[in-house]
Amino acid sequence: MSQPVPWVPPVLYGAVLSGGVYYDAVGPGLAAATAAFAGLLTGLILLDLRPPALPATVVFVARILVLCGVSAVDASGLSRVLFVLVPFLGYFAYGPVVAAALGTGCVTAVAAAFTLFVPQWWTRAEYISDLLMFALGVVLATSMAAVAVRERTARERVAELSAAAERNRIAREIHDSLGHHLTALGVQLETALAFGDLDPPRAAQAVTNARWSAGQALEEVRTSVRTLADGPLDLGGALEELVRRLDGGPRRVTLTVSGEERRPLLVLYRAAQEGLANACRHSAATEIGLSVLYDDRGACLRVTDDGRGFETAGEGFGLRALRERVALADGTVDIVTSPAGTVVKVDVPW
Structure with a gap:
């Protein structure tokens, strides 16, 4: 009893x-x-x-x-x-x-x-x-x-509920980190195949980048399994690395940062990963822009592309996880999509 x-x-x-x-x-x-x-x-x-x-x-x-x-x-x-x-x-x-x-x-x-x-x-x-x-x-x-x-x-x-929340958190971490690196890996391999005969040095650099993405994906999985994913310490540098690894081949990816970063926000890094991964995988975009604006209220991240858009009613796990993650940080997510392109906007207060 x-x-x-x-x-x-x-x-x-x-x-x-x-x-x-x-x-x-x-x-x-x-x-x-x-x-x-x-x-x-x-x-x-x-x-x-x-x-x-x-x-x-x-x-x-x-x-x-x-x-x-x-x-x-x-x-x-x-x-x-x-x-x-x-x-x-x-x-x-x-x-x-x-x-x-x-x-x-x-x-x-x-x-x-x-x-x-x-x-x-x-x-x-x-x-x-x-x-x-x-x-x-x-x-x-x-x-x-x-x-x-x-x-x-x-x-x-x-x-x-705590166990379920922890499982969801780990699932988001794996999806956001591993999904991004696998996308980057695919992009760089596409570049290597496209320029293998036309531009061997560029193809070799794409293979090098692909190997780096594979290594990063493995490390991210290990970190997520250990539930120690603390995120990048240098958000600006991490975003530059994201853009550099994805830029090239049939698409051009640019980064614009305005204002002064007060502290690293892991949620912005994950939002950038999700937005860039979706633009590269699903939109068939040729121009992708990532911009971050810091002001007194917080930070605003925008991911824009000139791709074919998507149905907002069919948001997958990644976007749903992104909305949950941003909501936990008291932020908001706005998505505007059309056949002419997509804009993902994330606002997070300090």
Whole structure:
């Protein structure tokens, strides 16, 4: 029987044990009854501290029977409070409906015991007060169990959501980094094939760039798997490297930077990767422009191309991941596309 607050029963057992022993010490208690009372409560404490390898229902029923035994030998009457543990523990084992039934049964059993052993108890304020306080204790114990279960469920849900968010983050990192480098690799290999006979030095440089992109792709995968993708330290230099590796062949890629960079923004680097990769892979563009404007409010990145555009309703994983990433940075993404070209604009505050 698993419960989020396992300390409650032993603490309650210990409090009742101390109170009952003290009552028997100062009152007309019987040594044999006191010994039985202390022995049964000690057994309950050990039962909770070291639960046996038995079915939960067997342990639950055994606990109720021992509680009845404790109540029978308790001269002080303090052990009645222990029966609030029946619905409390029943909530964890069987749910709220069974717990409510057990709580009602416990209150009814106490009332029945008063009827059997205390004549006209319903006319005596102390017994009416005892019954009401016991009923309130049952309600509070059941409510405490419900709160504990909901809290545990909420923690488990948070853990699941955190794991899902981490998986999505790693997926975005792999897509953004690996996808870009594979695109660059394809572009450079196309250049090498196109200029192999016409311009051998240029073809050789394209192969060199392709090898660099392959190495970078491998390193990015290793970094993402280790979840240590901290991004570039020099955003301006990283963007220049992106453009240099993609420029050439059937397309021309240019970079324009205005203003002063206050701090590197990984989200801009990933946005540039995604925008350039899409322009190179899907648009058949011949002119691609990457521009970054820094001002007092933040940074604005634009990727423009003269390609054939695309259907915005059909955005793939990359653009959806980019929107999620930018939203986490309190930024915005605007995409305008037509058969005459596409503009991807990303604004991110400092």
